Every structure is written in C-alpha cells, then in structure tokens.
Amino acid sequence: MNNSAQRKKLSRDFYLCDGLVAAEKLLGKILVHNSPDGLTAGRIVELEAYMGESDRGCHAYGGRRTERTEIMYAEGGHAYVYLIYGMYNCMNVIVGGEDIPHCIFLRALEPVEGIALMKKRRGTDKLQNLCSGPGKLCIAMGIDKSLYGADLCGNRLWIEDDECKPEIIRGRRINIDYAGEDADRDWRFAVKGSQFLSAKI
DNA sequence: GTGAAGATTAACT
C-alpha cells in the first residue's frame, strides 16, 4: 500500500444506511484518531455487523436502551466505545438513522500512520500484532471511553476513503456463543489475504 | 444494594 491515493473524510450520509451495507462499505476504509499524543491511522481489514434490536448478539437486542447503549440510537456516524472483561476497550461505528441501533464492531486494522506511537502504546515491534484484535486496536489507536459518543464527522476521530476496493470475504462472528442462532450468521467481514486479521475466517 | 456475565487477550499445558 502507498499513500498516493487521495483520502477524503466520510460525510454523514455514508453512515445513514443498513448495517450490512455499511459493513461492506467500511471495509478497506481508514480510521484516523487525532490524539493528544499524535495522529494514528489504520485501514479497517476486519469487522462485524451488529443489527440492532433483532440481533441477539447486539447490546441493543430486544430494544434495550440503557446508559451504555444510548448512543446506538443516535443517527449514524458516532463512535460507541465500551469496556469488555474489565480490561479492554472495544470500538464500534454507529450506522443507520436515528432510533436504528445498527453498529459496526471493528475487529482489526492495518497500521497506516503513527506506527511508532502504536508500537510504544502496545509495547511490541511486530506490525501484525499491533491492531489484530478489537482490544489491541483500541490500545494502539489510543481509543478509550473518552471517545464514547464521539462524532465521526468531527476532528478528533474520523474515517477516510482512499478509494481502495478490497476483495471481501465473510464468515460467522466470533465469541458470541450466548447469542444462539444469531451467533452463526455470516456477519463478519474481512479483506481477503490481509496479514493483519485477528483470526482466520 | 447485590450478583452474574461478558463483541478479549496473553500465558499457560
């Protein structure tokens, strides 16, 4: 990959669509975080779609609307950050219109910018190990709960399009066995052949 | 107020 292609920040319109449509469109895009320590960016190479009230794997399943999930009911283009297992942050992109709690769970990134900073935050020099998992990418990008509800159309955290069109593969989602039959749905998307995935599909 | 579970990771055997 090189940086010769022009990169454009995605506008609000991009996020105002169905979760599965958004998932395919977001794959291959570049997540950028302008943190106090410096700027980091990574290409989205793996993600999962969570389809709102009808999806047993989704935090908003059954119309649950709590302090934590409140941001999922806002219109698309916001960040949903939460702590899992008391140790790791996970980041989601809210998509769909107001009151439609679809979201895109980011599972892996390919480091693009600020790689030295990512290595420092992660404490490793291995490029493939920097962002190859939901918890890891949040550490590398410096994403924490202060970014809960951040507007992706703002100037702290956003997503860019460099018109890269990756080949997409799909598989079942990971580690949501409690979701019953919804756990088997092919709602995980990844860039074929990427060296930076969290697990093989 | 109390208790149980979790969209993970790293270090084990």
Place this chain on the structure above:
DNA sequence: GTTAATCTTCACA
C-alpha cells in the same frame, strides 16, 4: 486446547 486477569454494566430485589 484451557484459564486467569479484572471491572463495568445490567437485572433483580
């Protein structure tokens, strides 16, 4: 393959 680390959130009383 299994398990510990670790704490917020949610459901219930």
